[in-house]
Amino acid sequence: MRHFAIVGSGPAGFYTAEALEKAYGEAGRIDILDRYPVPYGLIRFGVAPDHQSLKAVSKRYDKVAESAGVDFIGNVTIGRDVSVAELLGLYDAVILATGAPHDRKLGIPGEDLPGVVGSAEFVGWYNGHPEFADLDPPLGGSHAAVVGNGNVALDCARILAKTRHEFEGSDIVGHALDALDGSAIRTITILGRRGPHQIAMTPKELGELGQLEAAVPVVDPADFPPVEADEPLEPGLRKSVTLLRGFADLADDKRKRMVFDFFAKPVRIEGDGKVERIIVERTELDEKGAARGTGETYEVPASLVITAIGYSTSPIAEVPFEGGKFVNQAGRIADRLYAVGWARRGPTGTIGTNRPDGYEVADQIAAAIPAESESDREGAAGLKRLLESRGVMPTDYDDWRRIEETEVSRARPGSPREKFVRHEDWLKVLGR
Structure with missing residues (x-):
């Protein structure tokens, strides 16, 4: 039996779990870890709430999570509750699928x-x-x-x-x-x-x-x-x-x-104690298609400014990090340590882009760690014992279903759910 830990339960994490489950079958156990008690990452927290058809991809992830060889372990923060080095001691490979949550x-x-x-x-x-x-x-x-x-x-x-x-x-x-x-x-x-x-x-x-x-x-x-x-x-x-x-x-x-x-290139934001306007420089395209300033400026009134110019991944102690993502070669960071999705590529592509990305890394892992070989690592059993010793109470997929049922029951008319927005409220549903 081989044991794999995927850190992050968004699209990249689930697609990688799907690929590993197909590659190893009954010879593999895959644990999807997340710092929150609930799964789906970008699908839950990033996809626009009025784009329910996009959120429906979670039904595919449900099938992955319900596979015999896949488990969800939520409410666990890497770097605080357990280190990457400790995960590598418990699992045959660790895949970072932490996304890019920072502006x-x-x-x-x-x-x-x-x-x-x-x-x-x-x-x-x-x-x-x-x-x-x-x-x-x-x-x-x-x-x-x-x-x-x-x-x-x-x-x-x-x-x-x-x-x-x-x-x-x-x-x-x-x-x-x-x-x-x-x-x-x-x-x-x-x-x-x-x-x-x-x-x-x-x-x-x-x-x-x-x-x-x-x-x-x-x-x-x-x-x-x-x-x-x-x-x-x-x-x-x-x-x-x-x-x-x-x-x-x-x-x-x-x-x-x-x-x-x-x-229009913002050059500064002004206001008396709060934003009131953006000073913008008019640009033009150079011969390479890049924007260059013309020197002409004007102001755009705004009491709210939202910046949407890209994201970066969260660094993790002792994992090489540069340019807003983990340093990797085709997904491989180091021996038995990999990255997928935005943590690997940076914030580019669509939700579906993560599928071939996850399958590519799963193929690398399968080539390096043959399914028929045995492992002396403990996987989830060892992780849960370690977490218990540190007072960490992980959640599983059944817990998520209880939370989901409660959110659905709270929905206003016409809405699929009313989400809990506090960590403690998720755990309260579980009696913790």
């Missing part, structure tokens, strides 16, 4: 002013992440700005623009729904350093903006190159640019506006 900084003056929040914080707030439940973003002003030209920036802007009615069927948490319902924000400016041809926004997410009840997307046709310049673009990007162009034809007759401000 990258803009690196400009004023970004520490109250009212400037990272997208991980804002998304965590409306998705019920326990670390951000008390964020209380300032929604009392009329202007907000979102810095970034990817899907996360679109998610944040769309959430700010939606009506309460439009959240029916979503699992946005109650405290965020109530706060957004009372929001005074009427203009949301989406700032991007480059132009429409350089966006990282997908057609589905862009297409939603043209269907909002109370908000209209606004673009400046002068920001676009001639239409024939769209032809060489990759098909998905070409479709996104076509959607953007179409926004220019929409009637600007709704009470909220989502303004796409391209060729």
Whole structure:
């Protein structure tokens, strides 16, 4: 019997567990560890609550978790409750699938002013992440700005623009729904350093903006190159640019506006004790397609600024770390230690990108550790004994099902669940 520990229960972790289970069958035992008592990581805390079809991928993960050779061990923090070295002593291989939960900084003056929040914080707030439940973003002003030209920036802007009615069927948490319902924000400016041809926004997410009840997307046709310049673009990007162009034809007759401000580089954030405006430099593209400043600056009013320019992984003691991810070669960090997903690649790709990534690393492990060979490592039995000696009470998949059933029972009409947003509330359901 071989024993494997996967640290992180998001998409990368579950896809890797699926691959290892297929590779080893009854000869392998796979434990998926997470610092929270509940699984799914990015699916629970990162995917927009009004994108329930994306969250449905968790049903596939359920099948993995219910496999005979797979266990979930939650409420365990690596580096605090148990070290990577200790895991390597208990398991034949350890795979880090910890994602990239930290916001990258803009690196400009004023970004520490109250009212400037990272997208991980804002998304965590409306998705019920326990670390951000008390964020209380300032929604009392009329202007907000979102810095970034990817899907996360679109998610944040769309959430700010939606009506309460439009959240029916979503699992946005109650405290965020109530706060957004009372929001005074009427203009949301989406700032991007480059132009429409350089966006990282997908057609589905862009297409939603043209269907909002109370908000209209606004673009400046002068920001676009001639239409024939769209032809060489990759098909998905070409479709996104076509959607953007179409926004220019929409009637600007709704009470909220989502303004796409391209060729706009934030250079500083200003305000008297809190954010009030962003000073932006107009840019242009150089011969290599990079943004360069023109020297022309202007101000964008904003009492809330959300930065959505990327993420970085959490370092772990004694694991090589550089550039916001673990140092690795094709997923291998060191002997019997691997990384998958954003912890391996950085924050790129979609949820589905993690599947081939996980299978590649599982193939490496299977080649290095033959299924027919025996192991003298204890795996879960040894880990649980060690955790008990340290007063740590792990949760399992049955515990998660009890939590899930309780969240479903608490749901407001039309919602699939009302999430608990406090660590202690999860454990209270379990009588701990």
